[in-house]
Amino acid sequence: MNVLVAKDVRVTGRLAPVSLSISKGDVHALVGPNGSGKSTFLDCVLGLVAFEGTLQLAPDVRLAVVPQRFSVPTLTPLTVLELLAASRTTRPSFLGIGAATKAEVVTALSRTGCESLLNRRVSELSGGELRRVLLADALSTKPQLLLLDEPEAGLDDGSKQHLVTALEQAKRDGVATLLISHDAQAITLATHTTRIGSAA
Numbered sequence: 524m525n526v527l528v529a530k531d532v533r534v535t536g537r538l539a540p541v542s543l544s545i546s547k548g549d550v551h552a553l554v555g556p557n558g559s560g561k562s563t564f565l566d567c568v569l570g571l572v573a574f575e576g577t578l579q580l581a582p583d584v585r586l587a588v589v590p591q592r593f594s595v596p597t598l599t600p601l602t603v604l605e606l607l608a609a610s611r612t613t614r615p616s617f618l619g620i621g622a623a624t625k626a627e628v629v630t631a632l633s634r635t636g637c638e639s640l641l642n643r644r645v646s647e648l649s650g651g652e653l654r655r656v657l658l659a660d661a662l663s664t665k666p667q668l669l670l671l672d673e674p675e676a677g678l679d680d681g682s683k684q685h686l687v688t689a690l691e692q693a694k695r696d697g698v699a700t701l702l703i704s705h706d707a708q709a710i711t712l713a714t715h716t717t718r719i720g721s722a723a
Contacts, residue, residue, distance in 0.1 A: 526584060526668050526699040527568065531576035538563040540576065543717045545668070550690060550700045552713035559719045561703045562591070565672055568701070580668070587666035589657045591673040591703075599646045603637075604628055606645050607660050631663035632656065634692070636685040650677040655685060662693060669693060669700045687712060 524547050531540040538560030545551045555561050566572045568580075569588065580586075607628045608620045632638045635655040640648065648656065654674060661669060675683055691712060693700060702713065 524581065525579075526581045527701065528579045529564075529568075529576065530578075532564065532567050532574050532578050533576055534560065534563050534567065534572060534574050537572075538567070538574070539719060541717065541719060543715070545699045545701055545715075547667070547697045547699055548694055549715060550694055550702060550713045551715045551717065552702045552704055553717050553719065554704050554706070555719040556705055561705070561719065562672055564719075565670055565701070565703055568670065585664065585667045586670065587661035587664050587668070588670045589654065589661050589672065589674060591676060593653060593657060599644070601645045602642050603632070603640045603645060603648070603656055604642060607631060607656070610660075627663070631659045633659075634662050635659040635689045651679065651682045654678065655682060658686065658689060662689060662698075665696075666698060669698050670703075671700065672703045673705070674702065675704065675706070 525544050526547060527545040529544070530542050532538070533540040541564055543551060543553070553561050553564060563572065567574045567578060604620060604625065608624050611624050611627055629638055629641060632641060635658050637652065637655045637659060640652055640656060645653065654677070658671070658674065674686055678686060690700060694712070
């Protein structure tokens with residue numbers, strides 16, 4: 524079943540025509556150099572920019588997105604536990620986080636091997652650590668389509684292995700994944716690859 528089908532999707536001056544289809548369980552890599560329009564294509568899928576061509580998502584598809592950059596105020600006191608708990612309970616964090624919610628968060632973090640970050644302040648995480656936390660959170664929503672923008676950027680070898688392991692499990696679970704990357708060799712488990720060049 525096709526989860527996403529794009530035909531000649533283009534944005535003048537930013538993205539040359541892109542055509543691809545992603546089915547359940549696919550890991551589709553969109554590969555190209557910086558400035559080629561990869562992130563612009565992601566914005567098209569999310570409906571954030573106007574485009575020409577056609578783009579179809581499966582009806583009522585559940586999306587999850589892990590952006591390349593996630594801005595965190597330097598002085599924010601939020602911990603990883605508090606950040607992930609916020610979407611899992613209506614109880615204010617200053618009243619304490621229940622055991623069941625904490626267990627859900629720990630289970631989510633285990634998907635990318637970052638349970639040890641549970642009580643760390645979000646503002647203290649490295650870029651790679653934060654990306655692993657956001658990926659774990661995204662996967663815990665059981666998406667049908669996972670959108671990843673340069674997920675391997677800034678990761679050390681150990682973190683890359685956690686990323687690959689998490690994506691392999693998502694693939695087995697039938698999650699369709701669109702992975703944006705500038706490095707064709709960065710992720711070896713892609714089932715399909717579409718290469719794009721400079722923006723037209």
